[in-house]
Amino acid sequence: KAGVTQTPRYLIKTRGQQVTLSCSPISGHRSVSWYQQTPGQGLQFLFEYFSETQRNKGNFPGRFSGRQFSNSRSEMNVSTLELGDSALYLCASSLAGSGYHEQFFGPGTRLTVL
């Protein structure tokens, strides 16, 4: 079974631009979560989508948004990029049913904002 894939793997943008990141979950997984990882901050939860609906949301500004498609693939968008948005963005999928707690992570997208 293929793992979680994220595209692109690396991205360089300038301040003020916007960016869209993509995540394809493991087949059969209906939950997709997004995390931001920066040095010293660990993994900060952005949001979770389940069956095309945002189920949970972290404490990030409205510039960060996402969506999930009917095939469970998810996209994350960041508008008006700031230098502080430079980070590794990780996507994780899970079965998200009762008794399922493990998340499967993709390799991440490294975003650099200049």
Add this chain to the structure above:
Amino acid sequence: DQQVKQNSPSLSVQEGRISILNCDYTNSMFDYFLWYKKYPAEGPTFLISISSIKDKNEDGRFTVFLNKSAKHLSLHIVPSQPGDSAVYFCAAEDTGNQFYFGTGTSLTVIP
């Protein structure tokens, strides 16, 4: 507001000895805890987990201990091997299925 904390950014251990990684949390409503391991240029991978109704879970060389009264979680690796060198994240899940991660501990196992 960091609800899950890993206060040791790094840890070095000799091969064959025990590695103990610690994690503290503040929210008593967390009902599930997990440990993930992360190698450079890869996403985190699941290692071991424990339900809040238990105090110990063991899987091969890895054992997780949960002390609910102290709101403390630890991961024991015995014996430690060089391939265990990685960053370890603890995570807690709340009743709304949202996960909170610690900042990670970088483990180096010295051959």
